Amino acid sequence: QSALTQPPSASGSPGQSVTISCTGTSSDVGAYNYVSWYQQHPGKAPNLMIYEVNKRPSGVPDRFSGSKSDNTASLTVSGLQAEDEADYYCSSFLGTHNIFGGGTKLTVL
Amino acid sequence: EVRLVESGGGLVEPGGSLRLSCAASGLTFSSYSMTWVRQAPGKGLEWVSSLSGDTTYIYYADSVKGRFTISRDNAKNSVYLQMNSLRGDDTAVYYCATDPAGGPDHWGQGTLVTVSS
Numbered sequence: 001q002s003a004l005t006q007p008p009s010a011s012g013s014p015g016q017s018v019t020i021s022c023t024g025t026s027s028d029v030g031a032y033n034y035v036s037w038y039q040q041h042p043g044k045a046p047n048l049m050i051y052e053v054n055k056r057p058s059g060v061p062d063r064f065s066g067s068k069s070d071n072t073a074s075l076t077v078s079g080l081q082a083e084d085e086a087d088y089y090c091s092s093f094l095g096t097h098n099i100f101g102g103g104t105k106l107t108v109l
Numbered sequence: 110e111v112r113l114v115e116s117g118g119g120l121v122e123p124g125g126s127l128r129l130s131c132a133a134s135g136l137t138f139s140s141y142s143m144t145w146v147r148q149a150p151g152k153g154l155e156w157v158s159s160l161s162g163d164t165t166y167i168y169y170a171d172s173v174k175g176r177f178t179i180s181r182d183n184a185k186n187s188v189y190l191q192m193n194s195l196r197g198d199d200t201a202v203y204y205c206a207t208d209p210a211g212g213p214d215h216w217g218q219g220t221l222v223t224v225s226s
Contacts, residue, residue, distance in 0.1 A: 003153070034210060034212060036212035036213070036214075038154075045204055045218050045219055046146075046216055048213070048216075051212060051214065052211045057214070089154050091154075093210065093211070093212060096159070096168045097156055098144075098208070098212040098213065099156060100146075100154040100156065102153045
């Protein structure tokens, strides 16, 4: 099973919005509403930001939102802040386990 | 608060073995599927293995099948990863995570495994 496809990089200025895409297939992203997104700062463990496509765990700012259309999921970060600079990974359920995207490095200019 | 603490990583020669442990607290451990995910230096996340709460369901990535064994002890709130026949491409930080149907949610801090002579 190949990894989900993410752009290697994305960027935006403080206060702007940026959207990161995650493309899979009809066997993963397109098949289940179990897409999650993780934020990872250097040297730290991943942190769940979005689950089940568009749900936020408690404590995650509402500046983070998720969506899905067919085989592509998206993470939008609105009102960019300096602390949002990190790597972001998408993940999709595959029937027995989850697979991950290759990751997107988000730079806040 | 859910807390996961991995241990057991270290330096091992190619062909060697290691056993990783993950101690959980702050949750009804036996109700949770558990997952191991690894991250090679400078690389992305890779799913390794998952195990249901009652051990009925066990899954492995093709890259580790036949070499790694996942297990758990619900009485000790712990999950394990026995890694045999280790190779250089197994070098990574290994994370354990709780794994409800939506995907891993709570993660440990990770333990580094380095396979080198």
